[in-house]
Amino acid sequence: DQQVKQNSPSLSVQEGRISxxxxxYTNSMFDYFLWYKKYPAEGPTFLISISSIKxxxxxxxxxxxxxxxxxxxxxxxxxxxxxxxxxxxxxxSAGTDKLIFGTGTRLQVFP
Amino acid sequence: xQTIHQWPATLVQPVGSPLSLECTVEGTSNPNLYWYRQAAxxxxxxxxxxVGIGQISSEVPQNLSASRPQDRQFILSSKKxxxxxxxxxxxxxxxxxxxxxxxxxxxxxxx
Numbered sequence: 001d002q003q004v005k006q007n008s009p010s011l012s013v014q015e016g017r018i019s020x021x022x023x024x025y026t027n028s029m030f031d032y033f034l035w036y037k038k039y040p041a042e043g044p045t046f047l048i049s050i051s052s053i054k055x056x057x058x059x060x061x062x063x064x065x066x067x068x069x070x071x072x073x074x075x076x077x078x079x080x081x082x083x084x085x086x087x088x089x090x091x092x093s094a095g096t097d098k099l100i101f102g103t104g105t106r107l108q109v110f111p
Numbered sequence: 112x113q114t115i116h117q118w119p120a121t122l123v124q125p126v127g128s129p130l131s132l133e134c135t136v137e138g139t140s141n142p143n144l145y146w147y148r149q150a151a152x153x154x155x156x157x158x159x160x161x162v163g164i165g166q167i168s169s170e171v172p173q174n175l176s177a178s179r180p181q182d183r184q185f186i187l188s189s190k191k192x193x194x195x196x197x198x199x200x201x202x203x204x205x206x207x208x209x210x211x212x213x214x215x216x217x218x219x220x221x222x
Contacts, residue, residue, distance in 0.1 A: 004154075006154075034210055036213075041120075041215070041216070041218070042215050042216070043117075043201050043203075043213030043214050043215045043216050044155070044201070044213050045213070046210040046211070046212065049210060089154065089155065091155075097143050097160075097205055097207065097208075097211075098157060098160060098170075099157070099211060100157075101147075101154045101155040101156075102154055103152075103153060103154035104154055
């Protein structure tokens with residue numbers, strides 16, 4: 001049972017435009033959500049997080065939105081840059097330090 | 112600052128051989144430690160986590176085991192590798208209520 005789902009395996013966006021990566025979850029007990037970025041042959045790097053008491057968190061070009069009623073979160077990258085090309089994982093936890101990861105979305109930003 | 116070291120970066124092993132992957136963390140005390148596996152085209156699957164020396168929780172039944180002989184050392188082992196053990200193994204650490212931070216991983220190929 002996949003509790004955290006990233007239904008788009010890949011996304012291609014032009015440089016300067018907005019990238020929107022989506023993530024859905026099924027467990028209503030999840031209270032903390034994170035996005036990680038991963039380059040090939042490297043470990044994931046923490047990008048941004050959001051608590052379930054918020055519906056938006058912003059850090060520079062990155063904004064995460066949480067819609068609890070829809071059990072949906074999204075990551076917006078504006079403006080997108082070629083260096084943003086990577087695999088993005090969303091993850092969630094339910095009151096513990098254990099994370100449940102999605103399967104990832106490969107973002108390609110082209111000139 | 113905190114750092115995490117994982118080695119080796121790549122490993123090719125024959126079926127039936129033993130395995131030992133090591134992970135160490137510097138710059139923090141009593142971290143939570145985690146082992147993940149990323150199979151080809153899949154998300155990150157939590158294999159083991161540890162909240163202290165000698166305290167190991169297994170998340171999925173498998174051919175692998177983990178040990179934590181020291182506060183900042185986490186070891187992933189197997190007595191006899193299977194073909195299905197191939198994958199990208201990641202070690203991570205965290206402290207309470209903070210995001211997990213990952214090492215650069217070990218690419219394990221079983222022949």
